[in-house]
Amino acid sequence: MTISRLNIRSVRNLSSVSIAPSARINIFSGPNGSGKTSVLEAIHLLGLARSFRTSKVRHLIAAGDPAATVQGKVDSLAQGVEQTLGVERNLEGQTRVRFAGSDIDLASLAELVPLQVIDSATFDLLDGSPSIRRQFIDWGVFHADKAFIQLWRGFRRVLKQRNTLLKCGKIGHQMRAAWDHEFVGFAEQITRLRQEYLQLLTPEFEQIVEKLLPGQSLSLGFSPGWDLKKPLDELLAANFERDLRQGFTSAGPQRADLRVKVDGHTAAERLSRGQKKLAVSALKLAQGALFYRMTGRPCIYLIDDLPSELDATHCQLFCEFVEQMASQCFITCVDSRALSYQWQPNTDVLHYSINDGSVTPL
Ligand SMILES: Nc1ncnc2c1ncn2[C@@H]1O[C@H](COP(=O)(O)OP(=O)(O)OP(=O)(O)O)[C@@H](O)[C@H]1O
Ligand SMILES: [Mg+2]
Numbered sequence: 001m002t003i004s005r006l007n008i009r010s011v012r013n014l015s016s017v018s019i020a021p022s023a024r025i026n027i028f029s030g031p032n033g034s035g036k037t038s039v040l041e042a043i044h045l046l047g048l049a050r051s052f053r054t055s056k057v058r059h060l061i062a063a064g065d066p067a068a069t070v071q072g073k074v075d076s077l078a079q080g081v082e083q084t085l086g087v088e089r090n091l092e093g094q095t096r097v098r099f100a101g102s103d104i105d106l107a108s109l110a111e112l113v114p115l116q117v118i119d120s121a122t123f124d125l126l127d128g129s130p131s132i133r134r135q136f137i138d139w140g141v142f143h144a145d146k147a148f149i150q151l152w153r154g155f156r157r158v159l160k161q162r163n164t165l166l167k168c169g170k171i172g173h174q175m176r177a178a179w180d181h182e183f184v185g186f187a188e189q190i191t192r193l194r195q196e197y198l199q200l201l202t203p204e205f206e207q208i209v210e211k212l213l214p215g216q217s218l219s220l221g222f223s224p225g226w227d228l229k230k231p232l233d234e235l236l237a238a239n240f241e242r243d244l245r246q247g248f249t250s251a252g253p254q255r256a257d258l259r260v261k262v263d264g265h266t267a268a269e270r271l272s273r274g275q276k277k278l279a280v281s282a283l284k285l286a287q288g289a290l291f292y293r294m295t296g297r298p299c300i301y302l303i304d305d306l307p308s309e310l311d312a313t314h315c316q317l318f319c320e321f322v323e324q325m326a327s328q329c330f331i332t333c334v335d336s337r338a339l340s341y342q343w344q345p346n347t348d349v350l351h352y353s354i355n356d357g358s359v360t361p362l
Pocket of ligand 2: 304
């Protein structure tokens with residue numbers, strides 16, 4: 001996916017921005033509060049119809065305006081065919097997504113625009129709750145296997161129903177066995193897809209770590225959410241009294257986690273902040289690399305404040321890696337000199353300066 005034209009209206013302090021981005025590297029620099037992260041947020045809005053900074057749309061819409069809109073000319077299949085994509089979110093809570101002249105739903109939009117964000121919240125992938133790491137794995141599985149979204153929706157429905165019955169205590173052994181049968185069917189398929197995906201992702205991740213974090217031995221492990229040595233239906237039956245007391249299901253893919261380790265220690269406990277940023281970036285870059293290998297379609301990368309937390313050497317390594325990818329990248333930094341990287345003459349790099357919500361190509 002590449003964006004060749006981007007029109008932003010009423011996103012935070014960006015009242016009206018229109019640019020023709022490079023298909024490769026776009027660097028936005030400007031002072032604090034000028035609107036750099038808002039440009040990335042607008043692209044995220046175009047790709048997923050939501051912000052990566054807030055779940056409340058009113059914060060995203062420019063004060064005093066009724067709606068935020070982002071429109072782009074996009075080549076979604078990387079086949080040289082450009083189409084118009086537009087997303088509008090208004091204060092009344094409505095979302096409208098138009099692609100090539102038709103309304104499309106959010107799952108189709110997510111499939112169309114593979115986006116990766118590397119920003120200050122990125123640390124949560126190591127430091128945050130398992131649900132963030134499950135989302136990370138499921139992004140990959142969603143894009144790798146068309147069947148996943150239906151499996152996931154089916155599983156969520158069964159889990160919700162089972163937990164509701166556990167909470168109100170209206171579930172006997174016979175009813176439990178019927179629900180568990182469906183639960184186990186979904187759980188096993190989801191887990192198999194997650195395992196297969198991580199098997200493919202791991203070598204990509206290791207290669208990138210070698211470049212970005214030379215000398216560090218990082219490894220990935222998967223915890224499926226229950227002890228795979230035991231059949232899940234037996235485990236659900238054995239845990240039933242406890243689940244009933246707690247009011248939720250204690251074993252299953254809803255408890256899965258991705259373990260990132262350094263020499264056997266949890267990465268969240270062991271790595272410095274800069275190392276964490278590089279480790280998380282390696283995970284996201286690996287996802288993009290694998291996605292590209294599997295589909296021939298590059299992801300779009302939104303990298304907010306690339307130089308923050310990184311010394312000059314690691315910043316250069318990061319840029320070197322970004323330069324070698326096929327992806328379109330939108331990178332922000334307060335001062336572009338902080339990137340201190342000499343891009344190759346044949347790399348298509350565009351620099352923009354942002355001041356008070358106006359974006360000017362340099
Ligand atoms: N809903 C809104 N309407 C209008 N302006 C807003 C709204 N929300 C935030 N702003 C303003 O938009 C500006 C852009 O913020 P943004 O986070 O994009 O800045 P930035 O360039 O990334 O800054 P930093 O270098 O500090 O990260 C800020 O000045 C902020 O106060
Ligand atoms: Mg910012």
